[in-house]
Amino acid sequence: GQEPPYLDLDRLEARAREQLPASVYDYYAGGAETETTMAEAPASWRSWRLRPRVLRGTARVRLGTELLGTPVRTPIGIAPWAYQGMAHPDGELATARGAAARGALMTVSTSATHTLEEVAAAADGPQWFQLYRLHSNRHTDDLARRAGDAGYRALVLTVDVPLLGRRRRDLRHRFALPAGLRMANHPPEGDQPTLSDLATATWTFDDIARFGELSGLPVIVKGVLRGDDAARCVQAGASAVWVSTHGGRQVDPAIASAHALPEVVEAVGADVEIYADGGIRTGSDVLTALALGASAVFLGRPCVWGLATGGADGVAGVLAGLGEELTHTMALCGLDDVRSVPRDTITPAR
Numbered sequence: 001g002q003e004p005p006y007l008d009l010d011r012l013e014a015r016a017r018e019q020l021p022a023s024v025y026d027y028y029a030g031g032a033e034t035e036t037t038m039a040e041a042p043a044s045w046r047s048w049r050l051r052p053r054v055l056r057g058t059a060r061v062r063l064g065t066e067l068l069g070t071p072v073r074t075p076i077g078i079a080p081w082a083y084q085g086m087a088h089p090d091g092e093l094a095t096a097r098g099a100a101a102r103g104a105l106m107t108v109s110t111s112a113t114h115t116l117e118e119v120a121a122a123a124d125g126p127q128w129f130q131l132y133r134l135h136s137n138r139h140t141d142d143l144a145r146r147a148g149d150a151g152y153r154a155l156v157l158t159v160d161v162p163l164l165g166r167r168r169r170d171l172r173h174r175f176a177l178p179a180g181l182r183m184a185n186h187p188p189e190g191d192q193p194t195l196s197d198l199a200t201a202t203w204t205f206d207d208i209a210r211f212g213e214l215s216g217l218p219v220i221v222k223g224v225l226r227g228d229d230a231a232r233c234v235q236a237g238a239s240a241v242w243v244s245t246h247g248g249r250q251v252d253p254a255i256a257s258a259h260a261l262p263e264v265v266e267a268v269g270a271d272v273e274i275y276a277d278g279g280i281r282t283g284s285d286v287l288t289a290l291a292l293g294a295s296a297v298f299l300g301r302p303c304v305w306g307l308a309t310g311g312a313d314g315v316a317g318v319l320a321g322l323g324e325e326l327t328h329t330m331a332l333c334g335l336d337d338v339r340s341v342p343r344d345t346i347t348p349a350r
């Protein structure tokens with residue numbers, strides 16, 4: 001029979017690469033500077049080894065959990081990523097449908113090619129809205145308010161872009177959003193911004209509570225790699241902290257999420273939910289993150305390749321494939337609930 005595409009994400013990426021213009025593929029696939037952080041990310045999850053338990057009488061694995069009180073059918077969510085209209089004509093709308101089909105949480109980027117209201121209306125699955133500064137402080141405040149009005153369940157402040165990372169592939173291609181696509185959350189009048197116009201160098205810890213009040217939503221701070229920063233975010237009103245290197249697209253070489261996660265869990269894990277992303281490619285990568293104290297993980301590029309090759313079904317296929325791997329690995333390890341994966345499930349590789 002035919003091999004399901006999700007079993008091998010490298011092959012899914014190879015298929016996407018054949019379909020996409022080189023500059024678009026490189027925008028999605030690339031990282032900053034020497035791409036060291038990006039390259040090390042999957043291996044960093046695999047610097048841990050599983051310690052399976054036997055004879056636990058485990059018959060059924062539960063993937064369902066709650067994230068900030070919102071029920072989801074899987075702890076594997078979709079990270080915010082920009083410009084989805086380059087991957088598929090339906091862009092973010094297709095991703096929203098794929099996520100909803102699997103009961104997975106989708107995070108919608110400010111840099112979407114559909115408006116935040118259009119994406120919210122495209123499917124009835126749980127969604128968070130990711131905020132950058134766009135156009136002006138006033139317009140950005142307005143986006144936060146609109147996210148609350150549109151039914152998003154939380155606001156994700158991405159704080160690792162005080163300025164845009166130096167992405168050599170994009171500089172080489174002079175990458176820009178292709179003609180016919182636009183940043184739909186930008187005001188219709190006026191020039192379209194570039195990615196570097198989204199930078200948030202002026203944001204401070206005070207903006208966490210401010211955006212929370214404007215939107216009426218819990219605020220998640222994305223892009224934290226230190227325990228001390230995580231503690232300050234929580235003191236400033238953050239409801240959750242998202243450990244991320246932005247897929248290795250910002251600071252390079254930055255510490256891997258897998259190596260920063262324990263310090264963040266130690267600092268604030270008793271007080272708030274913690275999420276992680278970057279290089280999660282297998283069910284055992286997910287299980288390792290859960291054992292380290294994450295409540296959920298998020299996928300960037302695997303969903304890009306799913307969307308590019310199969311639209312909503314492709315996104316759903318990636319989520320289903322990784323979910324099946326997670327279920328399988330948990331059952332092999334004698335674990336039955338993603339909400340309570342013990343820390344001693346893992347040990348450093350030797």
Ligand code: FNR
Nearest residue numbers: 028079080081082109158246247278279299300301
């Ligand atoms: C991103 N990421 C990102 N993050 C964010 O907060 N807002 C954004 O608009 C984007 N845009 C974006 C575009 C592309 C093409 C990629 C690959 C990534 C970062 C993203 O949310 C996430 O942190 C990483 O993608 C996770 O790493 P993996 O799974 O791609 O290795």
